[in-house]
Amino acid sequence: MLLAQAGMSTPDPTTGGAPDGDTPPESTLDGALSQMLNADFDGVAEYLGKTVLPNLVPACIGLAVIFCGYFAAKYLSRVISRPIRQRIDETFGRFVGTAIFYSVMLSLIAAVASKLGAPLGGMAAILAAAGFAIGLAFQGTLSNFAAGVLMIVFRPFKVGDVVNIAGVSGKVNEIDLFTTTLDTPDNRRLIIPNSSISGSTIENISFHAHRRVEVIVGVNYDADTDATRQALHAAADAFLQDAIHGEGRGTAVILSNLGDSAVEWKVRMWVKSADYWRMTESLTVEIKRQLDRAGIGIPYPQLDVHLNRVDAAELQGPARPRMRPARRENTSELWRA
Structure with a gap:
């Protein structure tokens, strides 16, 4: 049919398959x-x-x-x-x-x-x-995304803050929509999913400009209370130029507890947040130096054990009567009867 529409002649069965007319097959x-x-x-x-x-x-x-x-x-x-x-x-x-x-x-x-x-x-x-x-x-990925959006909008912390989140502490390096990057004090890089952060407690350590340094020290029970207080005040006064003064600030020496082995004192001082760790170490060293100068010792934890001599007879107690075993009957004769 296609050849017929194109103008080509169909073979004639009576002539042995030759096309009608004299047109050559190639031109057709x-x-x-x-x-x-x-x-x-x-x-x-x-x-x-x-x-x-x-x-x-x-x-x-x-x-x-x-x-x-x-x-x-x-x-x-x-x-x-x-x-x-x-x-x-x-x-x-x-x-x-x-x-x-x-x-x-x-x-x-x-x-x-x-x-x-x-x-x-x-x-x-x-x-x-x-x-x-x-x-x-992608439920987990979307939960990280939603937590990241909430963190960026409400901003519980920002880049550069020192935080304690998801059980780790470090300085915030980057906040993305899916993860938060921290740098630890020993220079480790931590990448935490945002969903883990939103579901845990967030501690922003560097949020406030001022922090309170607190050093707890125990002294002997035979040490004079006034002399101990004076020595601890001398240790705190050595850093008055670094302390933050004002209402509720400054320095304080408090007798906090009568422990099992020592009388416990607390030395407190308000400092800048950037100076917290440096002042903690410096104040601890100065407290030890002032106590040594005043002849006040720091006791080791100890436990007194008192032994009472007891006779062996008292440990054994009164003699018990010896019980004779019950007599067993011969059941074979009963069966024979």
């Missing part, structure tokens, strides 16, 4: 192929003219709008996030800038797709179903 085949190619090109040209070309110009305009919108979104996010990073917090500023950038880009892409006639309702349904499936597959 070439004509059929040329007609088929012309028909295909005509269909492609018709498709391009009716479908592609009318939508090509709007598509190019939409791509140009998205391209320009990308740079506009970058500029807008940078302008808005810069004062937040400078005045409030670096991490929160970066989060706001990223949220603004993606919001502008998604809105721009949706607007361009709507102008081009894309079915936004169907696309929204597909995206919702895909988001539900992805949410089930």
Whole structure:
């Protein structure tokens, strides 16, 4: 049939399969192929003219709008996030800038797709179903993301703070949407999932500008109380230039407890948070020096054991009467009876 439509003659069964007329077979085949190619090109040209070309110009305009919108979104996010990073917090500023950038880009892409006639309702349904499936597959990751957003918004700590979270202590190096990075005092890098942080107690050690140093020391029971207090005050007064003075601040010496082996004293001093560890060591050394100078000893933990001599007879107690075993009857004779 295809050869007949192309103008080729069919073989004549009565003449042994020879075609009708005097046309050579080669020219007939070439004509059929040329007609088929012309028909295909005509269909492609018709498709391009009716479908592609009318939508090509709007598509190019939409791509140009998205391209320009990308740079506009970058500029807008940078302008808005810069004062937040400078005045409030670096991490929160970066989060706001990223949220603004993606919001502008998604809105721009949706607007361009709507102008081009894309079915936004169907696309929204597909995206919702895909988001539900992805949410089930990545529950742990999404919980880290949600915890990261809450931490960035409410800011229980910021970059540079010294914190105790999830059972570890360190200096906050970076706060991301999924993890938080800490540097420990011995220069180890710890990466903690945000979900572990949000579900545990957060201790922000460096939140306040001032901290209280407290050194507990025990002295002998035979040491004079006034002399001990005077020696401990002398140790605290050696660092008056480093202490923070004011209401509820300054230094204090308190007799806190009468322990099993020693009389326990507490020496307290308010200092800057940055000087906490240095002042703790310095005050401890000065307390030991002042007690040695005053001849007041620090006792070792000890336990007195008193032994009472007891006779062996008292340990054994009164003699018990010996019980004779019960007599067993011969049951074989009973069975014979």
